[in-house]
Amino acid sequence: MKNRKLSTLLLMLCLGTGLANAANKTINISSVANNSWCGDLGIYNLNCSTFPYGTKHYNGIPFVIAGDKKGTENNAWFSDFAAGGGSGVVSVTIPVNVAKVKTVYTLMNTIWGSTESGLLSITFTGSEGATWTFDPIGGTNVRDYNNGNYTDTCICQLPGGVGQSGTINAWVNGLGQRLDEQIYELPAAFATQTLVSITITDSGNEGVQRSFLAAVTVSTTGP
Amino acid sequence: MKRHNISVLMLMICLSTVLTHAAKVTTTSIDISSFADTTWCGAPAGGFINCSTFPFGEQTYDGIPFLIPGNAQGTASNIWAADVEAGGNSGTVSVTVPINVAKVKTVYTLMNTMWGTGASGLLSVTFTGSGGANWTVDLTGNVNVRDYNQNGSTTNSILCQLPGGVGKTATINAWVNGEGQRLDEQVYELPAAFKNQTLVSMTITDSGNAGEQRSFLAALTVSTAAP
Numbered sequence: 001m002k003n004r005k006l007s008t009l010l011l012m013l014c015l016g017t018g019l020a021n022a023a024n025k026t027i028n029i030s031s032v033a034n035n036s037w038c039g040d041l042g043i044y045n046l047n048c049s050t051f052p053y054g055t056k057h058y059n060g061i062p063f064v065i066a067g068d069k070k071g072t073e074n075n076a077w078f079s080d081f082a083a084g085g086g087s088g089v090v091s092v093t094i095p096v097n098v099a100k101v102k103t104v105y106t107l108m109n110t111i112w113g114s115t116e117s118g119l120l121s122i123t124f125t126g127s128e129g130a131t132w133t134f135d136p137i138g139g140t141n142v143r144d145y146n147n148g149n150y151t152d153t154c155i156c157q158l159p160g161g162v163g164q165s166g167t168i169n170a171w172v173n174g175l176g177q178r179l180d181e182q183i184y185e186l187p188a189a190f191a192t193q194t195l196v197s198i199t200i201t202d203s204g205n206e207g208v209q210r211s212f213l214a215a216v217t218v219s220t221t222g223p
Numbered sequence: 224m225k226r227h228n229i230s231v232l233m234l235m236i237c238l239s240t241v242l243t244h245a246a247k248v249t250t251t252s253i254d255i256s257s258f259a260d261t262t263w264c265g266a267p268a269g270g271f272i273n274c275s276t277f278p279f280g281e282q283t284y285d286g287i288p289f290l291i292p293g294n295a296q297g298t299a300s301n302i303w304a305a306d307v308e309a310g311g312n313s314g315t316v317s318v319t320v321p322i323n324v325a326k327v328k329t330v331y332t333l334m335n336t337m338w339g340t341g342a343s344g345l346l347s348v349t350f351t352g353s354g355g356a357n358w359t360v361d362l363t364g365n366v367n368v369r370d371y372n373q374n375g376s377t378t379n380s381i382l383c384q385l386p387g388g389v390g391k392t393a394t395i396n397a398w399v400n401g402e403g404q405r406l407d408e409q410v411y412e413l414p415a416a417f418k419n420q421t422l423v424s425m426t427i428t429d430s431g432n433a434g435e436q437r438s439f440l441a442a443l444t445v446s447t448a449a450p
Binding site: 057058059060154155156157158159160168169170222223 | 283284285286381382383384385386387393395396397450
């Protein structure tokens with residue numbers, strides 16, 4: 001009887017370890033999404049009907065992009081829409097609440113684009129005081145969703161270690177539009193904490209740069 | 224008693240699965256020094272632009288370890304260059320690199336071109352398995368490979384993605400010197416047929432020409448894990 005209980009306990013522990021290895025968790029951002037790909041400002045609609053929604057896999061990572069087939073639901077958080085189409089600082093905080101996160105993946109691009117610093121930041125907040133703010137720079141970490149006159153390059157690398165970030169492409173429609181994937185390898189302090197939230201702060205302007213966030217996925221493994 | 228046996232059996236299966244997963248640090252850097260035919264500062268045309276900035280030895284890019292041949296004195300060859308192999312002329316040249324690693328899922332190369340074109344049919348890579356598996360990938364300029372030197376007249380873009388599944392390939396950047404030169408990383412996710420075989424070798428076949436496109440290989444690493 002004692003042996004049986006021990007076997008069952010060990011089996012539960014083992015299954016728990018196995019499940020912990022299935023480490024990617026998509027975060028639903030539909031509650032903060034504020035516009036659709038074909039939304040009403042008229043500036044997002046370059047081939048907007050080709051943009052993805054639902055569960056997608058890019059570079060081996062699952063993402064959930066908000067939205068529906070009819071296009072009636074919002075797809076992403078657009079900082080330009082949050083700012084009412086003007087200047088000013090806007091931000092959004094996305095609750096995550098996942099323990100021992102090592103890597104965060106975002107689908108983020110900009111409308112327009114600038115290589116100036118200080119226009120965009122992303123802050124990761126842990127349950128025990130860990131915090132990491134990273135400033136994505138246009139032409140390196142983020143770029144215009146539309147290939148053309150603004151920022152068209154990205155670093156095209158994975159992070160080189162903890163406390164670093166890289167960016168690669170996730171999706172293209174073959175018509176000049178794209179979504180890029182930022183990969184954040186969190187500092188070591190997060191390894192023993194719960195990642196409580198991610199905050200994006202955008203200080204851009206129309207005609208300069210405004211970011212949008214389409215999806216977030218976290219992982220307890222390295223990139 | 225029967226339930227107990229089932230629990231023990233399930234426990235053994237579970238432990239086996241977890242341990243298999245845990246024992247996964249499986250990258251192997253392949254030494255290509257015996258095929259390297261020139262140095263960064265050697266032929267052709269007196270060397271690469273800013274050749275002294277180019278890396279050698281053990282390097283890690285995008286989390287993957289690579290072994291680039293060469294030494295600090297610059298006397299040992301660093302790369303296999305198709306243009307050197309062809310004597311600076313046209314014609315098809317190739318190199319076969321022995322690998323001999325079992326159950327490889329992913330192959331990483333550091334490869335760029337001198338010059339560059341978006342034309343197809345100039346460059347291919349073939350992977351050969353011990354049990355008959357065979358996979359040839361045609362590499363296209365501006366998609367899978369690009370000129371090592373940033374300039375407006377040749378190839379300057381790559382796919383900038385990881386492979387989307389087995390039997391697919393993609394390219395990201397590995398190294399830049401901040402002066403306009405770069406090394407890119409091709410990531411090959413082998414077809415499922417290789418899973419139970421030994422990856423015997425990789426063959427590069429280059430049909431370019433000087434002034435058009437010629438590839439070079441700086442390093443090769445294989446992994447039994449997916450990208």
